[in-house]
Amino acid sequence: MTNLEGGTADVCLLVEGTYPFVAGGVSSWVHDIIRGHPELKFAVLNVGSHPAAYGEPRFQLPENVVGLHRVFCQEAARPALDGDQRAELREEIRRMRSAVDSRAQPSRLLEGLRRLHLEDDPDPRIWRGILTDLATSDLGIPELLYGRASFDLLIAIAEQIAAEAPFLDLFWHYRAIHVPVLRLLSAPVVEAACYHAVSTGYAGLVAAAWSHRTGRPLALTEHGIYSRERDMELARADWIRDAAEAEDGGFGLRKATWAPRVSPLRRIWSRFFRGLSRITYAQATRIVTLSDVNRKKQIADGAPIDKIDIVPNGVDLPQELPASPGGGDPGGDNDVIELRPPPLRVGFVGRVVPIKDLITFIRACDLALRSVELDVRVIGPMDEDGGYATRCRDLVARLGRAEQIRFVGPMPPSKIYPNLDVVVLTSFSEGQPLVILEAYACAVPVISTDVGACREMIEGRTPADRAIGPSGFVTRVATPSETASALVALTRDPKLRRRMGAAGRKRVTTFYQRRDMLAAYRALYLSMGAGGAVAQMPAAGATAEA
């Protein structure tokens, strides 16, 4: 824990694994929120997986951050034990086993965990009750690991929702699920006027527990929908062994059964994460989402509809527009098109990681290059997943496109968009990508997969927004032919490119300005009692824009 300045924060931001240690959209957003409210004092709680998972901070903390705190779901890996240490550990475990069952009253936290797993009613009152039990934090880790009551809960889970799971596997998953919960719930509370969780999940659980204990309000902002993102990870997690996997093999008939069974262990994890989301939704005073798509998902997952506000991301508009992608006035409607000489400058802006599906982007460019001339640049850090970056480079080399598709590394936005004619996103998952807004600000049209809020950012969310017209193309995920078709269309039709770029510029001007976003959050913080004197001051973003 690092207390940078001391004093009570106005807002405690709780993030899971991101700011300030990991670069990316959410981290940039948090940084922007903090910088955009210099009149408020912020504390940041980073919930991490384990101490060795993160390196040095990737962001320089702004002056108004008064504390950076860290808690971890798992403790640091212990070195291997020698013979004497093993004997001591065995003795310690024996002592704990004899001591844990001496409780006079049953643990409320354990009861909360039982309900967390076995309740399926989305009623927020139920989940507030579960939070009340969990927030007591009256269960130690030894009692969870070795206590009779804890084992009884394991049996109940096995019988009621995981009858098909191998018991030994369930035993270890039970521990893996609950030890982090106990560690996080026992973390000391960071004092703040209000709490702001940037996701549900573990960060949301801590925020909800602290809000419950202190009586301070809680705001929740979800960029992606946490429980659904975890579900997607769980579906592919190879650390969960399915019964079906054990049965499959060779040409066994079970493998061919067209009625695959649902993995009980994956289901338990999925219900657990959904439960964490419901707890956070129930405790939150306000829930902020970025798009209508996500709002609907939150409601489906149990978020009370009357708590949800949509506050889209925002960007600053550049004072001067770069030369129009197609030449001429980007905002105007004249039909005189000054053709830029080919090739079309295509940019992929983002981290080179699997979730961005750069492979599809490369394949799309390769396809389009058979018909038109392109100058393709991959702009973004490549060090997060070295193996994937190598795979992408290899693919470019094997396709013989090394001259047309270049990896240029990270660059500041001011140098990116003025030199691009079109921005392409082929991600498997997005919230509301800043890349699209930054491209719009420079009147650059966008081709994006239909994920997160991308469709409404390109085609419009409200009737007024849709009236502006499309500012790019929406394609299916992992379908390079559609992305290639859109690239060819934009290359061959500069008028279309100009029209779409102008629509993007108008869209971002009307609906996605940074000052509007900051004003919305400022109002939110004020409504939650943060910064008593702040009400009299204009927000920094508003000042800058004014």
Added chain:
Amino acid sequence: MTLTSPQRRLDDQPAPGHTGTRPIDVAVLRARPLPIAPWIAAELLEVVGLVLLIARASSFGPVAAGVLHLAALTPIVLWPALTPSERLLGVGFAFSIPVAGSLLALVALGTVGRGEVLEADPDAMPELEPLRAEELRRLGEALPCCEALLAGGIEERRAIIATLTRRADADSVALLRWALGAADPELAVEAALALEEMTASFETRMAELREELASAPVAEDAQDAAELITDAIEAGIAEPALVPSLAHEARQFFTTAALTADPTRAGEVAVGRARLELAVLRPDAALAAIDETVDQVDSEARSVLLALRDEAVVATHALPWESASALASYHPAVPPPLAVHRKLSAARRLSGIHRRGTKGGSVQVGVVQVPAPASTREVPIDKS
């Protein structure tokens, strides 16, 4: 345990030129009575030795007991009615377990149904375990996979996608690609992630094999690498634009495997090569590869090769050209109808291959037409 198809084994004769060891006919062997005289003789000698040892009549007692213990092996070794394996087992028991060993050997040899030399006919289909009631219920209630993907619950959908990912054959890949176009974006994303996972897995494995082969070209690795590429092309996992170069690479691996492998594995290499050429729509090359080797391989590989040859012959007529080998090889009066299920499925069943995936084609978005990737699927097949 019951031996499978003993009648067949009695009737079968080794193929001409078959040089392998003739299998022991367990059924015939078991039909004869097991001689018990050698065991009784051995046991008597052991008992006498034991008595001498216990009685301590003279100082030579232990030596005499030892000599009698060794002598007890003699009737087992010399008895003509015992087979070599029975002798070996009996001697082993009698020598290592004094007094009781010969009796234990008798019990072991007299027990029918355990430790058979041939427990099952490897050619026979394994007896399938009957479905359990719960599985039958799921089969009865479950929607077809594609409908369940669209209409099933989220957990059911994920289970299906996980199953398709594990199968990773052409049908599964085709179904996942179909799911990319689903109205539900989450389903499309999950299908896309599954496809990406398969592709990444193929590329990772391929990179490992390339590295291993670069350091030491071993026949098994070359064969594995070539078959991995073939599987990926057949399933539609390989990057379409790279199919020609991958096929070239696989041909080189097959050549390495053919040169360095044990000659008895020539059949494996030939089958793999033929599958590859068929996968990349080069039936003429498949025919050439098959014709080169079909007379030099064992009967099992020959039957697979002949089935693949039938497929190749049909495929030559499905293509918009006729290569020299196609013209030279097979000219039926009327080309076989291609709309029906082709005969190749027999060959594929034998070689453990699945049917190929969907065809490609150009893509129309708006007014712009983009050529389809240079895949194995873009050759139009006349199904009239």
